Amino acid sequence: MKAFTVHEGIAAPMDRANVDTDLIIPKQFLKSIKRSGFGPNLFDELRYLDEGQPGQDCSGRPLNQDFPLNFPRYQGASILLARENFGCGSSREHAPWALEDYGFRCIIAPSFADIFYNNCFKNGVLPIVLSEEQVEQLFAEMYAQEGYALTVDLQEQKVLTPSGEVMPFQVDAFRRQCLLQGLDDIGLTLQRADAIRAYEEKWRQQSPWLFGAIK
């Protein structure tokens, strides 16, 4: 997993509430058992005018010029500004894979769906929760200023706007650590193997049917 420490990048809008993972990456593109290569189909329905086919080369497809990610000003964006309940619906991890593959390292929204939020951290994408007002302000500033870029500092847990305004954010210590160092949490949890085995022994005594009755 890519580490995330400090990231500066252009912000782009996904200006609607309840963006579900079907919209982020429609199911027909989940055609590969690999974790990469989903970027060209990110927001496929909104991004292109034609009906995309799995396995198709997207480079020649007609773009929906009304969709902000296709605007020249948002090319190269790596920070997505979004609205409430971003990432709801299906648990597919392809959603953060597609966002990451497209080039997004950070998503800022007033709230996220649980599974999506967790999935982001597992894949080097930082989801940041700011207040409705702060998100509204960022949207307004972004719309007003072409090339609007933000600096996200995970070490300091701060979003820095071009005018120098600082917006602190919260993130779990464990997730922050894993992301800062690009660490794999399975390895870390395995360090607790003794505690897990001790628990399991106690649980086996208490609930033998969960262990004995299988097969």
Place this chain on the structure above:
Amino acid sequence: MWPPRSSSAAQKHRSTGLMGLTLFDKLWQEHLVEQQPDGTDLIYIDRVFLHERTGSIALSSLAAAGRRVFCPQQVFCCMDHIVDTYPDRSDDTTMPSGRDFIVATREGAQAAGLNLFDLDDPRQGIVHVVSPEQGIAQPGLTLVCPDSHTCTQGALGALAWGIGSSEAEHALVTKTLRVKRPRSMRVRFTGELQPGVTAKDMILYLIGRHGAAGGSGCAVEFSGPAVQALDMEARMTLCNMAVEFSAFTGLIAPDAATLAYLQGRPYAPRGEHWTAAEAYWRTLYSDADAVFDAELEVDCGNIQPQVTWGTSPQHVVDVTARVPAAVSTDVVSTDAVSTDAVSADDASTDAGDAAGRARALDYMGLEAGAAIAGTPIDCAFIGSCTNARISDLRLAAAVLRGRRVRPGLRAICVPGSMQVRAQAEREGLDQVFRAAGFEWRASGCSMCFYAGGEHFGFQQRVVSTTNRNFESRQGPQTRTHLASPATVAASAVTGVITDPREMLSQ
């Protein structure tokens, strides 16, 4: 949803150690291995389910990392998401490269020694149908699956929730997950359901009233006399859509109905184990003095058959109502317009969702103010982990018996499992469906979603027993109306969205 709402009254309450616990508290505490210094809890996972779409990825990724499954006999693999449901299906699927997922799952499961309900297994079916049916989901255990509808299995009093593929790897290798403790919510359903009104209508009504984010960050316990009166399959329908309410999961305290349902199922405990398990299961309820972070109450006497009109499950009205306008203040009219979507407690959701509603109306090709009943449909779909169990098929068949699907309309029934299909055939229900003009399929998730395989046509209007009416969910720009099996069957007969109660009473 993240972030969880702050200030947990229940947490303070629990910390005193003197007062009662909720069902969720009990399940959580029993499975707590240890609290991590960062505030997350390391939770022991009793059982893991995988399916070929996300499970294949987890298994390949594990193998690539050289990691081993901690406890293979507690892991179960289903083939449901990508498999075709044509009777003569094979590993080759309508979806391009579907075979890769199926083969990777089969080989991964065999290599790791996992339980596998393969394509030709008579137990094959949708994971959340198969697990309870086989007695694998049980009260008091933790169960996860890289599938958001895992909450379905909370109906048995299990703590069951959906995760991502990477978390599934974590659970497979460590037998645990690091989880931030969710908040607790109780939804009490009081009163009695009217005839022709089902658990599907209850959950759609709840989501319509309190919004698609209404249960965000919460483990939601469904309780009250109307829940206790539901059979186990209806309880599964109720819990299934907890995730459409943005809940961490849904759950229902086990009772006599739960025990009766489980006893004798293949993976249910037997003999002394049953006796011991039953004694434990009987302690699994929310104490009378337990405190929840949030409580809601719904009077079931007010619930009419529900049907969605838009592209979020919260876009729902009574089948007798009219399609609301984008701005809710415009929609209140004198006749049967439902108050659900425009209730006062929902005002904030409404204001924020005005743009979403306008877009939904446009997408769905509907006029604000038009009656939802009478809307012509192209297709009817009975299937999915929400509503494809035997009781759902019986209900639909009760409507379809002696009737025919409107000519030109495509109607499909996909049983939730091959066991459900076999039972339906024993009861002659397949003949009812076929005689009415329904296609009768093998089991799988099928056209609950468009996965590159079989799908409904461009902008076709589908009335469906499934759980998501998102844009293009069932095919390119398909227009999905979620409803109960009775409503879907009745609509298939008339060719327009139809209140099923008249046909059910005849």
